[in-house]
Amino acid sequence: MAGELKSKVLSSFKLHGLSLRSDASRRLCEALAPVSRAEVNMWLDKIVDVIQKQPLTSSLLDLEVIELAIEECGTASEQENDQTLQVIDAFSIPRLVYNNDRKKFLLNSASKPCLHASADAKTDLFKERYMILYQRTMRHRLFIPPVPGSAPHQDTRKFQLKTVEYLLGTTAKLGRVIVLGMLTQMKEGKYFIEDPTGTVELDIAEAVFHSGIFTENCFVLAEGTYDDKIFHVSALGFPPAEPSNQTREYFGSVNFFGGSSERCAKHSTLLAQAEKDNQDAMFVFLSEVWLDHPKVMDKLQTLFTGYSDMPPTVFVLCGHFCSMPYGPNHVRLLKQGFRDLADLICKFPNIAESSHFVFVPGPLDIGPGNILPRPPIPDVLTEDIRSRVPLVTFASNPCRFQYCTQEIIVFREDITNKMCRNCLRFPGQEESIPSHLVKTITTQAHLCPLPLHVRPIYWSYDNALRVYPLPDLIVLADAYDPFQEEASDCRVINPGAFPKSKFQFKVYWPQKKLVENSQLPD
Template sequence: ENVFNVIGAFDIPRYIYNSERKKFLPLAMTEVPGPSLFGTARDKAELFRERYSILQQRIHRHELFTPSPVAAHPDDSKSKFQLKTVETLLGNTAKVGEVIVLGMITQLKEVSTFALKMHSLTFLHQFHSGLYTESCFVLAEGWYEDEVFHVNAFGFPPTEPSATTRAFYGNINFFGGPSSSSVKASAKLKQLEEENEDAMFVFVSDVWLDQAEVLEKLHMMFSGYSSAPPTCFFFCGNFSSAPYGRNQIQSLKGSLKALADIICEYPSIHKSSRFVFVPGPEDPGPGSILPRPPLAENITQEFKQLVPFSVFTTNPCRIQYCTQEIIIFREDLVNKMCRNCVRFPNSNMDIPNHFVKTILSQGHLSPLPLYVSPVFWAYDYSLRVYPVPDLLITADKHDPFTVTNTDCLCINPGSFPRSGFSFKVYYPSNKTVED
């Protein structure tokens, strides 16, 4: 059994929810064609349909939406909700009170009679916590009358702990990696994880290798860790302070060579630690479309020869360590989501909590309109955050934070040069984080 695996976004297995059989089927058991970077119109439609169906099946399983048993106390059934579809409402001529509908926030560009029937809404704005952006799925509560849905309140779909998901779907390996079933079921790996108390992961974001001060601080970091080398260093981009430019690739090759020389000065780290590199939004690559491929081979070849235990992976990527599942995503997402909010939260001091709740509720790393955060349509499934991982790293230039939600630890190490050279250290044996 492999203890440590780096799983690229293009290697993640794809499972499609089958509403008739009420289970997830691997792509090979469906009629959906294999993914391609050049997506079809069908891929774009499936992208939203799959996001919706994952949330819908999760909501139906939540205690607030499961029907009460016949012998239940009357008060119990009153506290339950029933999810309605738009089709059900359109079939009603009388007023329907206390309705909850699952839908996506969107702006209609074209107005047709059908669209008006589907989307006639009046709002009495009351939003629960979270960052509500276009393309987010929400539970809208209100009443329906004369083909108009009057919304009293908006809320996000309830989250679901990983253990609950697995209790329902068994040991399917949604996460990826060499194991045929979920590593959560392995007693041997769990024992190894708990016994290896020295294991530690170091997360650093915005590693500007062209800045002398950044290299100097990395020197200090390696010097401090040389007596007890971490299991792995995770370096997230951007790897240059000045993006683009005709010399960027040549400059980056030279910067990586300088980093390799520093690592070689510390033999204990060079021999014992792994190095994982996740590209940033302004690193060389095919534009800003997600998921991003790794840095090109011609840039990283020399570094790999000098530091053999190094992996250049995709953005986002997944890490499986023993029984723990870790997702790493390098994107300045907090700022993007705040700028594109339909309504900004009242307590702007608590943005990290709103942000984490939004990501986990949506079950997706980038719940933004495609024109704001473009995605390869057929690879949208690689951005799923479902089932919920043990650790979610959203490397962002926003201030560093550590938030726990739904048994998931969410960390932003912050921008290394911009935040006074801060970084985060994670100890898998007891699931704790240090600054």
């Protein structure tokens, strides 16, 4: 066992271009000896990460460097956050950028994000989206180049990505070329594909569109022939999605999701045990909860009555919180609505003391302009309910939940209709509209792949809308009919507009990863 561990330690460091002195490798083997085989690789990745952040003068590491790394990792482990529930604000999510040279994601600390960023931030936004999809596509089995000398498999087709620069640099006709790039309309009625190396005009008259909703500014894999400065597309599809467990196998314990922990919660044994023990935990999702509407308030009372004996872990209520989100009385109605909701919650002591209430604003709720991500509803309107109900959080839109090892994203936006209105070609009828939408979001690794002039986004905070790696659950609180879909081990649900869908809502059981469709009797 000792020889096997030493060999694993030395090979792990060698893969990163590092080597160990004999006393350093001996010390590291002693530190890892009590660790189970399943966790050795995780701890090695963590130690190498810590070492690479240090200002090294040589690739040959001595005992002092290893001691410091072990100490830092041990301290981080002791301070591992064991909060079972965290609500993560969109403006606090770490901005990780893929470094193609080091083949890993690094925290972008060069520039501090701001709401009114320079024009460079807009360029970086699309570059970062491209690099996420590029590195993911290049690791897919269809695009990994065959190993020299290996026997070819007849049933496995291999593809090779080309850049736009490659097309523009040739004078001959090229057949069966595949390009990964962003769809743009640089001239009215003419579409182009763009990547970091350039742009080329497309001819999509004969193109076969695969499943998904194709809009401007989405990234596609275009296959076709290049001739006379025009790329004649025969097939148009999205880059392949990737389950989160594959992503984490490649990038280790990097915390993409956000929160107070430096490591991904998926690697926490404490949180995994807490999730296993708490079998009764559940999330209740409602959308368009009109607090100024008497019938909605009556239905909320019915809902709380039903759950009074077994309070859910979290109630997630999404806006709009007024049935008429305009007019001179909007502020007064909204403030009174939250006061009435506080009165209602206080009638059920079990729920008031045990359940966490999270409010996600809608596009027409009060806030500083309709730009994503949206900050929480202002405190001046919510002070009454916050003072009377102990567990209340007013979140941003979108927002994230870290429940034990589970990752949940909630996004309140009427995204379905906007995607369909702005698509190049309406999706075929072989799949439902929600299926096309879910495929688009999971393959684009983004909640809102619409053009920025259709749905504005703060350029520096575009990372708040990423869905990479894919979470366990995405809640698209949409005005569209309720639905439930799954793609690449990620569940995507829409609870539907509460008053418009005959008072339907969704219940999620994290321990079983089960979604229940629920409805209140009329």
